[in-house]
Amino acid sequence: MKGWLLHARVQKGPCTMMVSTPHPISNIRLVRYEGVAESDAEKEYRSHRERIQRWHHEFWAANNTHFQQSKLQYEQN
Numbered sequence: 001m002k003g004w005l006l007h008a009r010v011q012k013g014p015c016t017m018m019v020s021t022p023h024p025i026s027n028i029r030l031v032r033y034e035g036v037a038e039s040d041a042e043k044e045y046r047s048h049r050e051r052i053q054r055w056h057h058e059f060w061a062a063n064n065t066h067f068q069q070s071k072l073q074y075e076q077n
Helices: 040-076
Strands: 006-012 015-022 029-035
Antiparallel strands (some): 006 015, 015 029
16 A cells, blocks of 8 residues: 555544545555544544555455456457
8 A cells, every 4th residue: 555646635623634546456545544642442443444444455456456357368368
């Protein structure tokens, strides 16, 4: 998830949310949260959301890569 391009920066309360352009393979817009001071519950919630986002990105990148490879193979036959 490195090298993403910033699309928007949204300030909502004490937290800043940065949203990327869609990833070229997974098509997921990556979101990064930057909080000033978080409670333990807020930090746990943010970490959980980041783990889920990472899982979605990895799943869809693998799925879309497999689909594109299968499509290319089908079209060549």
